[in-house]
Amino acid sequence: MGETPKPNRTRTLRVGNLARVEGEGALYVRVRGCQVEEVRLDIFEPPRFFEAFLRGRSFAEVPDITARICGICPVAYQMSSCQALEAALGVQVEGPLKALRRLLYCGEWIESHTLHIYFLHLPDFLGYPDTVRLAHDHPQRVQEALALKKTGNELMTLLGGREIHPINVKVGGFYRVPRKAELLALRDKLERAREIALRTVRFVGSLDFPDFAPDYTFVSLRQEGEYPILGGRLVSNRGLDIAVADFEQLFHEEHVAHSSALHATLKGRPYLVGPLARYNLNHDQLPASVQAVAREAGLGPVCRNPFQSIVVRAVETLYACEEALRLIDAYEEPDAPSVPVTPRAGAGAGCSEAPRGILYHRYRMDEQGLITEAKIVPPTSQNQKMIEEDLRQFVAANLELSRPELTLRCEQTIRNHDPCISCATHFLRLDIEHEP
Amino acid sequence: MNLRVLALGNRYRQDDGVGPWVARHLREAGLEVYEVGDDLTRLVEGLAGADEAWVVEAVVSGRPAGSLHVMEVGPEPLPSVFERLSSHSFGLVEALELARTLGSLPPRTVIYGIEGQQFGPGEGLSPAVQEAAQALLQTLRTALGLSGNAPVTRTNQSEG
Numbered sequence: 103m104g105e106t107p108k109p110n111r112t113r114t115l116r117v118g119n120l121a122r123v124e125g126e127g128a129l130y131v132r133v134r135g136c137q138v139e140e141v142r143l144d145i146f147e148p149p150r151f152f153e154a155f156l157r158g159r160s161f162a163e164v165p166d167i168t169a170r171i172c173g174i175c176p177v178a179y180q181m182s183s184c185q186a187l188e189a190a191l192g193v194q195v196e197g198p199l200k201a202l203r204r205l206l207y208c209g210e211w212i213e214s215h216t217l218h219i220y221f222l223h224l225p226d227f228l229g230y231p232d233t234v235r236l237a238h239d240h241p242q243r244v245q246e247a248l249a250l251k252k253t254g255n256e257l258m259t260l261l262g263g264r265e266i267h268p269i270n271v272k273v274g275g276f277y278r279v280p281r282k283a284e285l286l287a288l289r290d291k292l293e294r295a296r297e298i299a300l301r302t303v304r305f306v307g308s309l310d311f312p313d314f315a316p317d318y319t320f321v322s323l324r325q326e327g328e329y330p331i332l333g334g335r336l337v338s339n340r341g342l343d344i345a346v347a348d349f350e351q352l353f354h355e356e357h358v359a360h361s362s363a364l365h366a367t368l369k370g371r372p373y374l375v376g377p378l379a380r381y382n383l384n385h386d387q388l389p390a391s392v393q394a395v396a397r398e399a400g401l402g403p404v405c406r407n408p409f410q411s412i413v414v415r416a417v418e419t420l421y422a423c424e425e426a427l428r429l430i431d432a433y434e435e436p437d438a439p440s441v442p443v444t445p446r447a448g449a450g451a452g453c454s455e456a457p458r459g460i461l462y463h464r465y466r467m468d469e470q471g472l473i474t475e476a477k478i479v480p481p482t483s484q485n486q487k488m489i490e491e492d493l494r495q496f497v498a499a500n501l502e503l504s505r506p507e508l509t510l511r512c513e514q515t516i517r518n519h520d521p522c523i524s525c526a527t528h529f530l531r532l533d534i535e536h537e538p
Numbered sequence: 539m540n541l542r543v544l545a546l547g548n549r550y551r552q553d554d555g556v557g558p559w560v561a562r563h564l565r566e567a568g569l570e571v572y573e574v575g576d577d578l579t580r581l582v583e584g585l586a587g588a589d590e591a592w593v594v595e596a597v598v599s600g601r602p603a604g605s606l607h608v609m610e611v612g613p614e615p616l617p618s619v620f621e622r623l624s625s626h627s628f629g630l631v632e633a634l635e636l637a638r639t640l641g642s643l644p645p646r647t648v649i650y651g652i653e654g655q656q657f658g659p660g661e662g663l664s665p666a667v668q669e670a671a672q673a674l675l676q677t678l679r680t681a682l683g684l685s686g687n688a689p690v691t692r693t694n695q696s697e698g
Contacts, residue, residue, distance in 0.1 A: 170548075221579055232632055234636050237636055245640060266575035266576075
């Protein structure tokens with residue numbers, strides 16, 4: 103049953119331990135009468151340990167070390183770090199090596215998006231508290247989700263060298279590149295994954311979505327001729343169009359008291375990165391076949407409803423399957439697994455599209471190739487301010503909802519953006535009662 | 539019998555790496571090992587097809603570091619206390635119950651949890667956790683020499 107807001111009544115919503123986001127976080131919302139007075143997304147992110155840890159290490163170690171930051175998207179960390187270091191070293195990675203990197207990244211998109219769609223986000227829309235209850239009623243769908251996700255994992259295992267924390271990527275290319283036959287062996291699975299992804303788009307497109315469409319500033323990479331994954335320029339729907347190297351001139355990070363994660367702004371304003379931003383700024387770069395599927399699922403060229411991000415993720419998963427098949431078919435084994443790299447003093451920036459949005463890295467190194475400065479700006483810290491803004495707007499527009507309903511919707515508002523909060527310590531919290 | 543060891547946790551987050559540490563040594567002893575890492579949907583995949591599964595992972599309960607928790611997954615859904623306190627997006631309990639729902643939970647599944655202390659970025663286990671991991675490894679090796687069954691001394695309880 104709904105509640106009518108009373109002028110001087112204070113309502114507080116607290117969610118102490120947010121479920122179904124990657125990592126740990128908490129939410130605090132305070133409403134007085136019809137006024138949303140305070141919104142805080144509390145983040146228990148470990149400090150930027152890695153930036154300090156990298157200083158004094160060889161540039162060659164950086165991709166493997168940064169891959170350990172996140173257990174869900176290690177490839178993004180490897181790719182952004184390689185690009186930054188290659189820019190500093192004046193190295194270009196092109197042709198089959200660049201294509202293999204894109205293929206590896208497709209694996210990560212498939213794996214990460216499928217995890218979010220089915221295991222973190224979908225239960226919200228179908229009214230289930232978790233995936234277990236969902237699987238009880240839809241076992242076939244969950245089995246398919248596991249198969250889809252596993253195909254992404256297998257691509258990452260083949261190109262990344264092992265199942266988790268991949269180790270086959272290096273500055274300049276790879277330690278080992280696959281034979282064409284090894285890639286072709288994955289083709290049938292990818293065909294099946296594409297079919298599942300297509301069914302997923304159609305299914306999530308049929309869900310009900312709250313009417314909510316903030317006027318976002320979207321930021322993503324953009325490069326003519328391909329949907330953005332690995333490179334390009336940084337663009338927005340408000341006229342931004344800059345080189346990655348100029349990122350820090352316009353984007354700034356600040357500490358806020360309630361969070362150990364830094365908050366990023368674009369010229370002092372919040373902005374959104376991730377699937378919604380990529381889609382809106384690069385819809386024309388999707389193949390016509392994928393655009394048509396998106397259209398059938400209710401997505402136009404512009405989508406500002408964050409609840410529909412589940413559909414956008416499904417469309418991107420379908421794209422990643424198609425792109426992986428295209429890259430495998432076009433693959434020609436390179437002469438060498440990497441291009442030669444010689445240490446020299448310099449600095450460079452790199453940016454790639456992690457599943458959750460742009461991931462920026464910048465490094466400075468000395469003449470021996472030892473890191474003297476490192477900066478890493480992950481997508482979640484860029485989205486945090488915008489998530490709080492979403493919460494503020496959503497709560498203000500839905501004060502008539504009951505407390506449990508509003509709390510659930512707030513949690514869902516956060517999950518819309520798939521925040522990766524602490525990047526990966528999985529331990530089980532146990533509370534044991536002792537009998538006398 | 540198909541016995542499989544499933545290691546949960548991140549080996550680059552200090553004591554969270556206790557599962558991978560134990561699993562690595564069991565692999566050297568010839569056991570089939572599946573490293574789950576941080577993404578527990580992989581646990582659902584890893585359980586499929588096994589007759590017996592040993593799940594090794596770090597635990598935080600407030601007990602002294604190195605305490606061993608042993609629990610055999612029974613025919614009933616796992617205790618709600620575990621579910622309520624599972625701290626992550628898609629946790630251990632949810633993964634095991636999902637496997638059960640999908641019909642892929644092995645006939646026998648035993649969880650070995652070692653109480654951790656340090657979870658910040660970095661490699662290596664704290665001394666008490668290292669000691670407990672070695673003791674568990676020895677117990678499991680001995681059990682393997684004696685029989686195929688995991689040495690569950692107490693069910694659904696913790697051993698301090």
